[in-house]
Amino acid sequence: MREPSWWYGSGPRWQAALLGPISRVYGVIAERRYVRANPIKAARPVICVGNFTAGGTGKTPMSLFLASIVKEAGREPWFLSRGYGGSQTGPVRVDPAIHTASDIGDEPLLLARTAPTVVARHRRDGAHFIARTASQSAVIIMDDGLQNPAISKDFSIAIIDGRRGFGNGRVIPGGPLRAPLAFQARLADCVVVIGKNAARHPSSLATFLATTRCPVMAAETVPSGDTEWLRDRPVIAYAGIANTQRFFAMLERLGARILSRHVFADHEPYSQTTAAALLTESHTRDAVLVTTEKDLARLQGSSGHMAELCKQSKTLPITLTFDEPDVIVLKRLVNAALAKRG
Secondary structure: OOOOHHHOOOOOOHHHHHOHHHHHHHHHHHHHHHHOOOOEOOOOOEEEEEEOEOOOOOHHHHHHHHHHHHHHOOOEEEEEEOOOOOOOOOOEEOOOOOOOHHHHOHHHHHHOOOOOEEEOOOHHHHHHHHHHHOOOOEEEEEEOOOOOOOEOOOEEEEEEEOOOOOOOOOEOOOOOEOOOHHHHHOOOOEEEEEOOOOOOOOHHHHHHHHHOOOOEEEEEEEEOOOOHHHOOOEEEEEEOOOOHHHHHHHHHHOOOEEEEEEEOOOOOOOOHHHHHHHHHHHHHHOOEEEEOHHHHHHHOOOOHHHHHHHHHOEEOOEEEEEOHHHHHHHHHHHHHHHHHHO
8 A cells, every 4th residue: 555645744634633533443452452462472482573653664674684693693583474465374484486476475575585484364373383394493583563462572673764753643544653652662672763874853753762761773774785887877766665765765875867766555566567668668768677676576476578577677685784882782682582482
């Protein structure tokens, strides 16, 4: 879905006020669902990466970063994803050689490049599947699910977009929050703000960071690998992620000359018509097609114009970076949580 512009726009928005009663009911239901649940304790330690708002904030790069910490600790990371956008309910272990985004979602395809990944619409089933399949040293990294009460978490990380914060501060559908912020804050063991180089944080986020008792770390998404090929290169940029402007801005910082920007909804499947139009524009304007790794994952295993678009497109891989003091703190917190489980 496309997020409403007024979630993050400045000034009064009558839509948010009109939806206020529904937002309050949604918030109450979300909180009661969590409080009244009877979560299971998984047979393997569970580290959860989530966010307070709907949409993407950098959960997948954070999950991948955590996998490196888990490996460094001598443990075996296993990703557990709901598989948003996929048709399979699971539990199923992702195999990029046979699965497509329409089967298991786009993000699991990215995660599976790094470590075993299981898709399960019901997280409990996924945790049981991993317990039956993985070694005793396995650690479950749950991509998203901070508000999911089905499984007890040994350590939970909340990711916040430092540039956008909490938007208008209202709960869905009147705003981007998944539940009341005061409730959600109690679910997190630490907070990672992505966008440490932002000129300033939104006021609501600044207040939250000044009052939270959680450890707070700062990170930045940066391009991974060689980017010289982008310098002064004419490009047709397209993306269907939560924050497309961040992707376009990164391309510009790397010197790309963006001739046109094509914005699609997060997780939106591509069509043959759209693929044909992008290919035609690229040929006509003699420009290279550039997209995100997540978007390219949605094209893999397709046919026709979509297969050709996948072949012709280049991606801008990204990774997450922390200042060394924050890396040390994060490793200490993760290792302490794992040590409690033995």
